[in-house]
Amino acid sequence: MIDTHCHLFFDELYNDLNNVINEAKSSGIRYIISPSTNLETSRKNIEIAEKYPEVFVAVGIHPHDTANFNDNILIELEKLLEHSKVIAIGEVGLDYYYKFSSKEIQQVAFREQLKLAKKHKLPVIIHNREADEDLMRIFEEEVNSSLFGQFHCFNGNYEMARRVIELRSFVSFTGNITYPKNENLINILKRIEPENLLLETDSPFMSPHPFRGKTNKPSHLKIIAEKLAEIHKITFDDIVRTTNFNVYRLFKIGELPKPSFTYKIGNTLYINITNRCNASCVFCDREGYASVAGYNLRMPKSMEPPAQVFIQEIGNPKEYDEIVFCGFGEPTIRLDVVKKVAKYVKENGGRTRLNTDGHGNVINKRNILPELQGLIDSVSISLNSADPDQYSRLMQIDKSMFYEMVNFTREAKKYISEVVVTIVDLNEVNLEKAREFAEKELGVKFRAREYF
Ligand SMILES: [Zn+2]
Ligand SMILES: [Zn+2]
Known part of the structure; x- marks a missing residue:
């Protein structure tokens, strides 16, 4: 301390x-x-x-x-x-x-x-x-x-x-x-x-x-x-x-911790799959310290480990409440690795969650949701805003990707038992509109996380 x-x-x-x-x-x-x-x-x-x-x-x-x-x-x-x-x-x-x-x-x-x-x-x-x-x-x-x-x-x-x-x-x-x-x-x-x-x-x-x-x-x-x-x-x-x-x-006292492939917060284990992302959200610190809860998650592509390394670090997945695919990048960019690791977790009695921007079908050029059935228990999709223009501005991405994310969310409900959409509570974003859109239009759970 x-x-x-x-x-x-x-x-x-x-x-x-x-x-x-x-x-x-x-x-x-x-x-x-x-x-x-x-x-x-x-x-x-x-x-x-x-x-x-x-x-x-x-x-x-x-x-x-x-x-x-x-x-x-x-x-x-x-x-x-x-x-x-x-x-x-x-x-x-x-x-x-x-x-x-x-x-x-x-x-x-x-x-x-x-x-x-x-x-x-x-x-x-x-x-x-x-x-x-x-x-x-x-x-x-x-x-x-x-x-x-x-x-x-x-x-x-x-x-x-x-x-x-x-x-x-x-x-x-x-x-x-x-x-x-x-x-x-x-x-x-x-x-x-x-x-x-x-x-x-x-x-x-x-x-x-x-x-x-x-x-x-x-x-x-x-x-x-x-x-x-x-x-x-x-x-x-x-x-x-x-x-x-x-x-x-x-x-500037102490030292920068070594990068982590997996990181534990509370009793949840998170998997730092990749730093690569197809979006560039204005609130994301990927180009900054890329840290979460004191872990250094900075990981250039050349350092990205194979599935086996994650599996070894997980050990017994039953020791954790949940194994979450989450980092500063978009996990579905490395879909094969996500699937291999998730398969290991499920075969060994663990619970899995995928945090994604919902663009995985575009990234992989196919509908990936049937492939995730049985491997992913819960998916959290970044809604960011119920307004397509604002969505595009916040993520610095084409507006069409808003509709892509919406379709992904609807499709996810068919294959994954828990589907949640999340937003970062920025002052400019209308929280209530987002909640209404999530619950009424998409029929999924909604979670806002404070932007700190
Ligand atoms: Zn004092
Ligand atoms: Zn004082």
């Missing part, structure tokens, strides 16, 4: 630093990011990081400490960025709850530090308390293709989380998700995919239950990770792997 927010310079931790770090390591912490609050704590943090290889530093002026913010402070701050252990600017932001500094100077300091982050292509760690609108306004005014942030100790509403994530930034929650009477926060958290989360303790503050009120320590991170796994109904390993990958993306 990586504790992305732990203030090692505060006396509560600093006075016992060796023990704090050793305890963290033996509880499964690999790295700690220690954000600063002013120039003095930035320098102290760098000293700590020089001593402990597992510690990295964010330097910055916390909103509480901005009362005397000026250009000289900014110049001094910039000098610290040269240090190899400094990997981010933070924490910066707005705090209208305590208001130790005026709103005006807080906003100036926040904006200037965002500009500094852009200049050095560094991520920012953002603190916010009761300043949602001003904070998002300034961030959105400054954001560009190289500015990304961690909205730490998130306490905004769902709409704010969504805005943050659409800008490809991350959110993190602290021990407060373990407190009773926090349904609001939990309900927001439920709707944020782990791909957009980071782990943090915010030590020495925000101790999780049952340590509430006591000094928080990075070794408590496990409690928060376990809570996230419980809320998202996935495993502890899923949360750790996914958030570690997120840390790699944002802070």
Whole structure:
């Protein structure tokens, strides 16, 4: 695990630093990011990081400490960025709850530090308390293709989380998700995919239950990770792997995982058949990181394995709830491999699902559905939109393919016992129209998945 927010310079931790770090390591912490609050704590943090290889530093002026913010402070701050252990600017932001500094100077300091982050292509760690609108306004005014942030100790509403994530930034929650009477926060958290989360303790503050009120320590991170796994109904390993990958993306700490041919999330095993696709959906990250739940699914054609490799990795299919053909490409491009693997799964008592764009008949130049009978138990077809023009635009594909997908769906009902159509819930897509089209026109199940 990586504790992305732990203030090692505060006396509560600093006075016992060796023990704090050793305890963290033996509880499964690999790295700690220690954000600063002013120039003095930035320098102290760098000293700590020089001593402990597992510690990295964010330097910055916390909103509480901005009362005397000026250009000289900014110049001094910039000098610290040269240090190899400094990997981010933070924490910066707005705090209208305590208001130790005026709103005006807080906003100036926040904006200037965002500009500094852009200049050095560094991520920012953002603190916010009761300043949602001003904070998002300034961030959105400054954001560009190289500015990304961690909205730490998130306490905004769902709409704010969504805005943050659409800008490809991350959110993190602290021990407060373990407190009773926090349904609001939990309900927001439920709707944020782990791909957009980071782990943090915010030590020495925000101790999780049952340590509430006591000094928080990075070794408590496990409690928060376990809570996230419980809320998202996935495993502890899923949360750790996914958030570690997120840390790699944002802070460039750790390493890119090796590509996976099969990957397990919860108790489902997914088969990464191919990266090749006949469409080029605007929301697809195939050309980006091509990652899911912390797995690296990037697979050039030359690396595509034969069926036997997938079969070996599956082992006993009864150990999984389901074996799903799904990746960043269109599985029916490798129909023979899908059929061979599915046959193995069915012969050994497993359950199969195929995730497809529904263009398999065009791709293979024949009706492939009779061939899938008995091999595929469930098929999920990407509907994307009930509007052919929008469908064509979103997938960057000819409009005729919409009708191809519709015919495939109708035909699938004859051969496969469960047929579901899915859409990605983009703001521009009419969800209710899509649901009605699925249920009334196509007579199949409908599932919307949030675009995060
Ligand atoms: Zn903070
Ligand atoms: Zn903090």
